[in-house]
Amino acid sequence: MISDHDLHRMAMNVVGKQLEQAGYEFLGVNSEFKKDPQFVCLKDKELHFIIVRASRFPEDPMAVDRALLTKVKDHAVAFEATTYFAGVGVYNASDKSLPVAKGQDCDIDFKGLFLVDELL
Numbered sequence: 001m002i003s004d005h006d007l008h009r010m011a012m013n014v015v016g017k018q019l020e021q022a023g024y025e026f027l028g029v030n031s032e033f034k035k036d037p038q039f040v041c042l043k044d045k046e047l048h049f050i051i052v053r054a055s056r057f058p059e060d061p062m063a064v065d066r067a068l069l070t071k072v073k074d075h076a077v078a079f080e081a082t083t084y085f086a087g088v089g090v091y092n093a094s095d096k097s098l099p100v101a102k103g104q105d106c107d108i109d110f111k112g113l114f115l116v117d118e119l120l
Contacts, residue, residue, distance in 0.1 A: 061087035
């Protein structure tokens with residue numbers, strides 16, 4: 001089974017690629033496990049903080065920790081930044097109830113970035 005740190009790195013890669021494709025400029029990337037926000041980006045001259053959380057089956061990738069979101073959002077306000085949440089589910093491709101192992105195919109459940117204001 002892959003470690004929580006490996007799972008987090010996979011989620012970071014998924015979200016980072018989407019941000020890059022959407023034209024975000026990375027000002028800071030924090031890949032340290034549970035250190036928030038994971039991405040500090042600039043797009044259209046506006047600052048954005050992105051929180052990334054990875055999950056395994058049967059966890060819901062969109063299950064949010066409201067206290068964490070509020071804490072990061074309050075921090076972002078001081079920088080006039082918008083805060084987003086990106087939940088990423090990583091599942092075993094052959095049977096999502098089985099653990100994901102290194103070198104195995106996996107399915108990704110990522111629905112995009114969500115404004116923290118809409119999740120609170």
